[in-house]
Amino acid sequence: MIGSSQTCAGYGVLAFVSTMHIKERIVSAPGKAILHGEHAVVHGKVALAVSLNLRTYLRLKPSPNGKVCLNLPNINTFLSWDVTSLQSLLPDHAADLKNAKELDMDLVARLRGFIGVTDGMADTSTMAVLAFLYIYLNVFAESRVLPSLTVSVWSELPTGAGLGSSAAFSVCLASALLSARGAITSPLVEPEPTARWSEEEMELINAWAFLGEKIIHGNPSGVDNAVGTWGGILRYHAGKITPLSRVPVLRILLTNTKVPRSTKVLVAGVKDKINKFPSIMNPVLESIDAVSCTCERTLMEMTGEPTPEHYSVLEELIDINQHHLNVIGVGHSSLDTLCRVTLERGLHSKLTGAGGGGCGITLLRPDTDCSVIQNTIQELKDCGYDYWETSIGAPGVQQHSLSSVKDDILKVLNSY
Amino acid sequence: MIGSSQTCAGYGVLAFVSTMHIKERIVSAPGKAILHGEHAVVHGKVALAVSLNLRTYLRLKPSPNGKVCLNLPNINTFLSWDVTSLQSLLPDHAADLKNAKELDMDLVARLRGFIGVTDGMADTSTMAVLAFLYIYLNVFAESRVLPSLTVSVWSELPTGAGLGSSAAFSVCLASALLSARGAITSPLVEPEPTARWSEEEMELINAWAFLGEKIIHGNPSGVDNAVGTWGGILRYHAGKITPLSRVPVLRILLTNTKVPRSTKVLVAGVKDKINKFPSIMNPVLESIDAVSCTCERTLMEMTGEPTPEHYSVLEELIDINQHHLNVIGVGHSSLDTLCRVTLERGLHSKLTGAGGGGCGITLLRPDTDCSVIQNTIQELKDCGYDYWETSIGAPGVQQHSLSSVKDDILKVLNSY
Secondary structure, eight states: OOTTGGGSGGGTTOOOOOGGGOOOEEEEEEEEEEEEOTTGGGGTOOEEEEEEEEEEEEEEEEOTTSEEEEEEGGGTEEEEEEHHHHHTTOOSSOOOGGGOOSOOHHHHHHHHHHHTOOSSOOOHHHHHHHHHHHHHHHHTTTOSSOOOEEEEEEESSOTTSSSOHHHHHHHHHHHHHHHHHTSSOOOOOTTOSEEOOOHHHHHHHHHHHHHHHHHHHSSOOSHHHHHHHHBSEEEEETTEEEEOSSOOOEEEEEEEOOOOOOHHHHHHHHHHHHHHSHHHHHHHHHHHHHHHHHHHHHHHHHTTOOOHHHHHHHHHHHHHHHHHHHHTTOOOHHHHHHHHHHHTTTOEEEEESSOSSSEEEEEOOTTOOHHHHHHHHHHHHHTTOEEEEEEESOBOSEEEOGGGSOHHHHHHHHTO | OOTTGGGSGGGTTOOOOOGGGOOOEEEEEEEEEEEEOTTGGGGTOOEEEEEEEEEEEEEEEEOTTSEEEEEEGGGTEEEEEEHHHHHTTOOSSOOOGGGOOSOOHHHHHHHHHHHTOOSSOOOHHHHHHHHHHHHHHHHTTTOSSOOOEEEEEEESSOTTSSSOHHHHHHHHHHHHHHHHHTSSOOOOOTTOSEEOOOHHHHHHHHHHHHHHHHHHHSSOOSHHHHHHHHBSEEEEETTEEEEOSSOOOEEEEEEEOOOOOOHHHHHHHHHHHHHHSHHHHHHHHHHHHHHHHHHHHHHHHHTSOOOHHHHHHHHHHHHHHHHHHHHTTOOOHHHHHHHHHHHTTTOEEEEESSOSSSEEEEEOOTTOOHHHHHHHHHHHHHTTOEEEEEEESOBOSEEEOGGGSOHHHHHHHHTO
């Protein structure tokens, strides 16, 4: 590990980083779902964003051959660069690591040139590479010799499904590179399986992850990287993100209808509907706001002793909001099918995110019978949907011991 | 016809009515559906009640045998009384025909005794008989000899489905008996097929029909008899009923899911939901209010030149309100099925009335293809539902020439 640069003013004293100093580490960050308030949040209402325990795992290890390697098997991206070729890209003035707010657009332009992106548009793979190189170069900018390392990432999240996969990637990158650099600690103490960072360190991880998101998305809200960093449940209102202090972990089914949709078109459609029927739509947004606030109160109460009544309220709120989302025009017949299939087995579902297809969440109770879940899953499968039995409210970014990582994931990460 | 008693002060000069003076007549009145605002109206919001062109037909003819006969084949009720036995029931003081506001509870009690209703509850048939006898006796109260006549009624409406069948019956009774008595005109001038009464006469028909409704329902809102009388579309708000001046006739499919429900339980459930989630539910009621008002505006515009855009708005409002009705807890899976089946063919449906099963309406456009309707009907039939291809906004109570009544209905009415 790279000593205690965190205690040195301005991180400016670190003049040399060699491969010897890079220790292997594994980190993970959760995906994100919107529990309530999608679309309404655009119109100044409260939204609740929750961590989704489908995680992105990143393994960083030293590389002995003077190379920087990036392996993203989910998106079939395997690249390596000579450290020396990357050094020429270093920004003239190293960024203040602790004050990462704005993108260095000159560096972004140089990186685009370096990897050969000529026009404005770029695919998922290119964006991910840009985000990696940007964070890597900035984090190690003050080193005269950049570290030679291999970064391999495997995600349980589908990409482009509105589940925060890019943010989980950015959070993993930021946490792994910042801790490799010594800008934050490596909190794991064996034999603990996992460890998390301090509040202050998470602020730094989140700030750098947000820059990664800016590279990938242009103008992100910052919610996805906040969820990836802090986990749990976040309240998002008028641009302000507040993590809820104590929240329960809730079992869910996540379903991807795989019906493609354009978030931009859906958001514009909602705006058009509000303009067309303001007296009808504005009260609906108000009601959605109240759904989010009622849900927030209920979740806070559940940190004590969750009761069946708490779950009944959560289910009612899910049903209500699903109807509201249909009213504002972001429903889809595939989502109606999801709701019907699950409701036939007493389970309550709503779309999550942009709607118009895409993903839905189904709340499971602690005592929901295994056979009910299996039957539901089978029928969703028969509809041609993808599904995951997972949870929301799980921890944010964390460092893992090797033995705490599931075998199949470790196997993938070990392949590179 | 019984002369010109209407021009005589207080109707007090008519001392003798014999069977010879009773002319045969056929009248009809439409059923009722709620287009928007069911349930919300209980909480002070606007509702739109519309006439349903499933009509109740009444044929009144003189009877030569000193009997009063009542034939209600829909509910298997066939009764006759000697006029002399009915005369003993006449109220001591004849009611002021023009000022029919309160029930004469003494007379109601005597009638209950006469037909042998001992407890508070009574079935549809008994209620219908009570309403008939009450209106008959009051209308002819000042005659020392009651007229001997046969009243036969046939309705296209299902009973107990919230479609205003009892009000249509009461409106038919009031219009036929009042015009037989000469308290209002017999407006039909052959060879016209149908004729309607003047505004002032309709006020009188409505007042007596309302008393019939009070006998049958205890505490009716007065909306059903108003729709049966005026037809078209009525705005109902805070107890005030206002007929819309000019409205289009709209083709619809009416579907009866035949799922039984209790209006009382459903109304109580909505109240409970509002009390449980006031901040969520009150805006929904507000939005339903705006749906009714927007629909009213759109219908007024359609009396000019209805455009496809008008129909699109009506369809959007139907979809929105159906979701709202689900939110306030009066949906049912049978209604979801109706909405899905029709939407698959581009048709928009909502529940009408109490919900929780019961009936739904589906808007048809003027150019909706016949094959679309037939396919939809077939699938609704396969679901086990009853259905009617009919219209809303049709005329209220009217008098018919014999030749203007459909053969099958005439055949039934002629059987008695």
